[in-house]
Every structure is written in structure tokens, then in C-alpha cells.
Amino acid sequence: MEIAFWIFSAITVLGAIFAITLRNLFHCLLSLIISLLGIAGFYLLLFADFFAMIQAFVYVGAIAVLMIFAIMLTHHVMGDEGPREVLGGKWWAGMGTAAIVAGLLWAIIRKDQLAQVLPAQGAGVPYTKFVETIGRALVMDWIVPFEAMAVLLTAALIGAIVIALEEVIRKR
Amino acid sequence: MSVPLGHYLMLSAFLFAIGLCGALSRKNAIIVLMGIEIMFNAGILNFIAFWHYKYFASPTAQMFAIFAIAIAAAESAIGLALVIAVYRHYRSVDLDEMKSLRS
Numbered sequence: 700m701e702i703a704f705w706i707f708s709a710i711t712v713l714g715a716i717f718a719i720t721l722r723n724l725f726h727c728l729l730s731l732i733i734s735l736l737g738i739a740g741f742y743l744l745l746f747a748d749f750f751a752m753i754q755a756f757v758y759v760g761a762i763a764v765l766m767i768f769a770i771m772l773t774h775h776v777m778g779d780e781g782p783r784e785v786l787g788g789k790w791w792a793g794m795g796t797a798a799i800v801a802g803l804l805w806a807i808i809r810k811d812q813l814a815q816v817l818p819a820q821g822a823g824v825p826y827t828k829f830v831e832t833i834g835r836a837l838v839m840d841w842i843v844p845f846e847a848m849a850v851l852l853t854a855a856l857i858g859a860i861v862i863a864l865e866e867v868i869r870k871r
Numbered sequence: 872m873s874v875p876l877g878h879y880l881m882l883s884a885f886l887f888a889i890g891l892c893g894a895l896s897r898k899n900a901i902i903v904l905m906g907i908e909i910m911f912n913a914g915i916l917n918f919i920a921f922w923h924y925k926y927f928a929s930p931t932a933q934m935f936a937i938f939a940i941a942i943a944a945a946e947s948a949i950g951l952a953l954v955i956a957v958y959r960h961y962r963s964v965d966l967d968e969m970k971s972l973r974s
Binding site: 700712715745768790 | 897
């Protein structure tokens, strides 16, 4: 268990670091995919296998493909190494903010007694009950947020199409 | 022995900081969106870790994680559509060149 945790955390953190530091956009995207798959591995370790599947389908299957389309529509090619200058104008401010946030979170978590002593649960529950529980909760107690989410996704779909098709509409 | 909850919290704090650094310091709009996705994932990992260690019997944390994933998908679709629209206008996705509001 513990070895798996360290392996997955190395994959996830290195993938995330490469995703934001590499120069070529496609390499960034591939690193991001590896990092997201590492997070799916954490979900398996935490007995949330349903979420590992969702992670693989939604993030790796859908969002990564969307990003591939966006990269191919906005950049000319796979071969070029990208611009010389990859950092934005005030990059030092961004990195400083990120370092401060990391330090604060680290200090808070380190102080927290709960995080240190709490043992893992989940030994006694039968493994097949999880998905059933999620499904029942989703259509009984959480039906209103579920429907709201359906409306939100439909609105996002239509909105994305309208925003991306702006030019075509204007031409008519 | 299994790892304590603090390890997961530390890991997702670190991932969040990496995503924040990428979102704030890179110039390309698509990489900024990737940084935001990393931050989303760090948050969702926290939900699942707390569910596993503390509220194992109740599905509430999992519901939050499902809705967060759905919202992340919607955000990603809208964000990439915006990137494409901005590219049509400026012929570039460089965030430093989008300064028409800045005079």
C-alpha cells in the first residue's frame, strides 16, 4: 500500500511539474495525461474505483481530447518547439504566490492532529456496495443537484458551440 | 501499513501549488487551463481522501466529487472554446498580447 502511494505520487507530481514547465505544448499535454492517470491510481488506493473509471473517462478521454483539438486549432504544428519565451510578464509574482500558498498549506496540514493519527477505514465494508450506494444517493437524496448538473452541462455544451462558432454566425 | 491522511493532504496541497504556479506564470492560455485542471484534481483528491479516512459510510463526499468533476468538464469545454474564439481575434493564444482592455 505504502509503496504504491509513493510510486503514484512520484508519477503524479512529476507529470504535473512537466506539464507546466515543458516548452512543447504536446509534451505538456502528455505529461498532464500521465499525471491525471496517477490520480486515478490514488482513487484505486482509496477504494474509490468508480472514481478511477470516471477519471480515466472524463479527464483522459474527454478533456485531454478537447485540449488536443484546441492545440491543433491554435498552433500550426507538432514539430515546432514553441516560442523562446514561455513565461508571462509577471511570472515572478505567480511563482511567489504559488510558493506562499504551498508554504501555508504545508504549515496548516503539519499542525493538524487529525491528519496524523486518523486510521484508514473501509476494511469491513463489502467491496461491491460502493457503486450501488453512489447510484442510490444520486437518484434519491441528490436528485435536485443531479438535474441541475444536467442543465449546467447542456448550457455549457451550447455555450461552447456558440462561442467557438462566432465567426460563422457573423458571416451570414 | 497504509499511509495516514496527512500524506494525501500534503500531496494535494503540493499539486495545488504546482497548478497555481502554472496558471499564474505561463504565457500560453492552454497551459493556464491545464494548471486549472491540476488544481481541480487536487481538490477532488482531497474530497476522496477525507471520504476514505473519515466519512466512509456516507456518500456525501462522493457526490461532491462527482459534481466537481462535472463542473470541471463544463469549465474545460467553455475555456477551450474561449481560447479558440480569442485565437480567431488575435491570431495568438499568448496572454500577454491580449491587452485591448488595458489601453
